[in-house]
Amino acid sequence: MNEQELRAEIVAVAQAIDRAGFCPSKSGNVSARFAGGLLITPSGLPYARTRPEDLIHLSLDGAVLSGARKPSSEWPFHVAIYRARPEAQAIVHTHSPRATALSCTRRGIPAFHYMIALCGGADVRCAEYATFGTPELAENAVKALEGRKAVLLANHGVIALGGSLAGAHQIVAEVENLAGQYLDILAAGLEPAILDGEEMERVAARFAGYGKVG
Structure with missing residues (x-):
């Protein structure tokens, strides 16, 4: 994929999560690895108006390499x-309603x-709370993502990573679905039956050859 194709795909994913209602008040962001750094969506620009040229190229130290706008x-x-x-090629962050509601319970x-196995492990953890946009939040997210492809951010939202933009998009959508189901169970005053570790390992092994997106 060349740069223009990658930029177009980032914008397409950002607009898709916005249409799905996952990005109220211009929240959320999308990025992909590129040229030793990453391309990321800009701050404060509605996704419906975002164009490929609006993306910002950052180094892995956070320095702006190109782009006229402010990064997310x-x-x-x-x-x-x-x-x-190192295996992560794309990241999608949303404030999708039901996953965000669950994150506000810090569970x-x-x-x-x-x-759940689609998310890389036997559960989706909730990272400890920190103010948005801070190094502390970044540290908490990385810690909670160990061995996982998705995490809830306490009182905030969801992060999903993938081997591709399509993969990260798929995971963040599934987290919203699972969070909604889990909340429905809790709202009914019930507790779900939890699949044990051995079963989740069997599921993960079957997923490995199932043709899922990376």
Whole structure:
């Protein structure tokens, strides 16, 4: 994929999550690795008006390499995740309604459904709270993402990483779905049956050959 194709795909994913209602009040952001750094969506620009040329090229130290706009305020955790996770090629961050609601309880999503394995492990953790856009939030996110592809950010939202933009997009959408199901169970006054570690390992092994997006 060349630079223009990558820029266009980042914008397409950003507009898709916006249309899905995952980015109220211009929240959320999307990035992908590029040329030793990353391309990231700009701060404060509605996704419906965002164009490929609006993206900002950052180094993995957070320096602006090109782009006329200000990068997303959450660039610190994008940079920190790419530095900590060499396999990550893309990151999607949302404030999707039900996952964000769950994050405000500061509880993660347990293995109540086998699709949790899509998120890289036996659960989706909730990272400790820190103010948005800070190094502390970046540090908390990286820690909670160890061995995982998705994390809830306490009182904030969701981060998903993937081997591709399509993969990160798929995961962040599934986290919203799972969070909604889990909240529905809790709202009914019930507790779900949790799949054990051995079963989640079997599911992960089956997913490895299932043709899922990276």
